[in-house]
Amino acid sequence: MTVNAKLSTAKGQDLYRRAKKLIPGGTQLLSKRPELFLPDQWPSYFSKARGVEVTDVDGNTYVDMSMMAIGACVLGYADPDVDGAVKAAIDAGSASTLNAPEEVELAELLCELHPWSGMVRYARAGGEAMMMAVRIARAKSGRDKVAFSGYHGWCDWYLAANLADEAALDGQLMPGLDPAGVPRGLKGTALPFHYNRLDELKAIVDANHGELGAIVMEPQRGQAPDPGFLESVRDIATEIGAVLIFDEVTTGWRMTDGGIHMLLGVNPDIAVFAKAMANGYPMAAIVGAVPVMEAAQSTFISSTNWTERVGTVAALATIRKYRRERVAEHLKMIGNLMFDGWKRAAANTGIALHTEGLPSLTHFGFEHPDEPLLTTLFTQDMLERGYLAYSQFKPSFAHQPAHVAEYMKAVESSFAMIADAIRAGDYASRLKGPCARRGFYRLTS
Ligand SMILES: Cc1ncc(COP(=O)(O)O)c(C=O)c1O
Numbered sequence: 001m002t003v004n005a006k007l008s009t010a011k012g013q014d015l016y017r018r019a020k021k022l023i024p025g026g027t028q029l030l031s032k033r034p035e036l037f038l039p040d041q042w043p044s045y046f047s048k049a050r051g052v053e054v055t056d057v058d059g060n061t062y063v064d065m066s067m068m069a070i071g072a073c074v075l076g077y078a079d080p081d082v083d084g085a086v087k088a089a090i091d092a093g094s095a096s097t098l099n100a101p102e103e104v105e106l107a108e109l110l111c112e113l114h115p116w117s118g119m120v121r122y123a124r125a126g127g128e129a130m131m132m133a134v135r136i137a138r139a140k141s142g143r144d145k146v147a148f149s150g151y152h153g154w155c156d157w158y159l160a161a162n163l164a165d166e167a168a169l170d171g172q173l174m175p176g177l178d179p180a181g182v183p184r185g186l187k188g189t190a191l192p193f194h195y196n197r198l199d200e201l202k203a204i205v206d207a208n209h210g211e212l213g214a215i216v217m218e219p220q221r222g223q224a225p226d227p228g229f230l231e232s233v234r235d236i237a238t239e240i241g242a243v244l245i246f247d248e249v250t251t252g253w254r255m256t257d258g259g260i261h262m263l264l265g266v267n268p269d270i271a272v273f274a275k276a277m278a279n280g281y282p283m284a285a286i287v288g289a290v291p292v293m294e295a296a297q298s299t300f301i302s303s304t305n306w307t308e309r310v311g312t313v314a315a316l317a318t319i320r321k322y323r324r325e326r327v328a329e330h331l332k333m334i335g336n337l338m339f340d341g342w343k344r345a346a347a348n349t350g351i352a353l354h355t356e357g358l359p360s361l362t363h364f365g366f367e368h369p370d371e372p373l374l375t376t377l378f379t380q381d382m383l384e385r386g387y388l389a390y391s392q393f394k395p396s397f398a399h400q401p402a403h404v405a406e407y408m409k410a411v412e413s414s415f416a417m418i419a420d421a422i423r424a425g426d427y428a429s430r431l432k433g434p435c436a437r438r439g440f441y442r443l444t445s
Contacts, residue, residue, distance in 0.1 A: 004060075004384050011058045012044035026443055030174070031070045035443075037390055038379045040433035049077035051398040054388060062383070065399075065407045066390040071250055071361070074276035074331070075321060076398020082279045085317035089309045100309040106316050110287050113258040113319075116267040119293035121286045122306050126249035126274035127153025129284035132301055133270045134214055136288070137243035140295035143213030147191045147204045148172075150218045152247050160186035168192050175439045196226045201233065205240060216245045219261040219268075222356055222363075230266040237269070243292055244268040249275055249284075254360040256328050257319070279318040283311035327397045328360070334395035334404060335359035341408040349415040351422075362393045366418075373427050374418055376436040381417055385410040 016034055020026045027033050034042035043056035049069075054077070055061045068074070075082060089102075107120040121136075123129040130152045138144060151174050152158045161168040162179040164187055169177050172192055191208065193200035195217065205212060215237050219230060237244035246268035251260040253276040261268060269292045274284035286293075321327070339355045342364045346353040352367035366374040375391050382389035387410060421427035428435075 002386070004386070007060060007384050009041060009043045009056060009058050009060070012042070012056055013040060015057060016044045020443055029070065030440060031067070033443075035434075035437045037066075037436055038376060038383065038433065039436060041380060041383065043383075043388075049073075051076050051078070052396065052403055053077070062386055062388045063403060063407065064388045065382075065393055065403070066388045067392060068394045068396045069280050070275070071254075071394045072275045072278075072280040074253055074327065074394075074396055075279045075318060076396045077280070079279050079318075079321070079398075081321050082281070082314050082317040085313050086281065086310055089313040092309075094309045095307070099307060100312055102309060102312040102316055103307075106285070106312050106319075109316065109319060110258070110273075110285055114262065114267075114271060114287055116289060117271070117287045118290035119288055119296075121293070121296055121301065122312070123274075123284040123286065123303070124282040124306060124311055125153075125284055126247075126272070127155050129272045129274055129286050130216070130245075130247060130249070131155040131157060132296075133245045133272050133286050133288075134216065135299055135301060136270065136286070136292065136296045137214035137245060139299040140243055140292050141213035141241060143211050143242070144189050145191060145208050145211045146189060146214045146216055147193055147201060147208075147212055147242075148214075148216040149193050149195050149201075150221060150247065152216060153249075156182045156186060158190060161190035161192050163187040164190075177440050195221065195223055196229050198229060198232050201236065205236060210240075212240055212242045214243045214245055216247060218251055219246045219248070219259070219264055219266065220251060220358070221361075225264065230261075230264055234266050234268075243270060245270045245272065248273050250361065251358075253277055253319075253322060254328070254331065255358060257323050260358075277318060278311055278314035281311050281314035283315045285315070321397075325397060330397055331360035331395045334399045334401070335362045335393070337401060337404045338362050338393050338395070341404060341411065345408060345412040345415050348412060349419045351415045351419050357392075360395055362395070364391055366391075368422065370427065372438070373431065373435050374422075377418055377421065377427055377430055378414055379436070380431060380433075381414045382410060385414065 034044045045057045046054050047057050048055040052064050053061055054064050110120050111117050123132055134146060134157045150172055159179040159182045162177060163184060191204045193204055246261050248259040248271050252273040256263050259271045270288040272286050277283055336359045342355055353364055355364045357363045368374055379390055421430050
């Protein structure tokens, strides 16, 4: 195993410094900020991505054992079947005055996969698709207030929760989301409850009698649902006439062909998909029961670029391959190998560590008061060993058991170095740059 202690990411650093002057926040997605992984060292920009490999703008090639485009590339980078379909669509013309027929084909496929549903609208990103779902729910119910659990994107309806209480979104996945610019008039319209806390949801329902138009949540994320929890949420929504929206932007196409709710046995009124459904091409779908989706005709929802052909064609090709190749089973197999490997490497090197998450959305965490420093040191060390590595891993169809086996050899060496650093108490001084930063904050340089 080679370790490149002289690895240079200078071009990437330079580009990111320029970006921070030109692009507020540096990147378009918080989860792609280099500061999140390895400030001043993370390669930051890619020139090429194929299978599980990413080449940065400095010419270094890494195996990606981290986020795989933050969960978008479920089949692997530049999947030949999806890209082949996209190239054919480009050759045939990706936009025209007429509509793309694939919109209808995809709607039929999504409704077949989710038999409780009957109508579909499209968008091109998760956050805007969630915004559309909430608009439809408000139009259907005639009510403004939304009870929600978890993270659902950047839009006003959601960030309004933080107008009421600075800490309202803490514990909902991403602490510190600032609602500056969200109209104060929305205060009190988005009401958070924690996953598995039926008592919190009931308290919201009791306090907002007749005003709650939607209940929004991920059907499952880190925690499994307590017995009866999802069924009770479903019953409450039906009873009070609120629209139940399952946000499957991240969980969709991770555990099964479509939404994880199909495995959990509870149907929403609307399920929202994005990310993995088109293997990295921009695409999102709002899939719903007919009586609820009909309300989309009573409100104005319309956008030019929702009609382009690439997203729709990429989604059809991704979903067809996903079903044909039984990709969900592959993801779970790879994720379970990762859980086992992390635990084994930790036991062999005397590192205290826990693992969590679904097998297709895996995490580990060092059990140490200076966990952020250790995680940063891990990312730094693994980068020099040729890996994009972090405390999260989202498996793809392109990851093979051999990738996991090779990666685990590197992990074991890295954990041994970290165990040594813990014993010596010098882990902070082994970092060649600042410690990684999490959550939402303003970039000042
Ligand atoms: C559950 C959930 N909802 C919504 C979003 C927002 O999706 P997007 O980043 O595509 O706007 C995300 C993104 O991470 C998510 O995980």
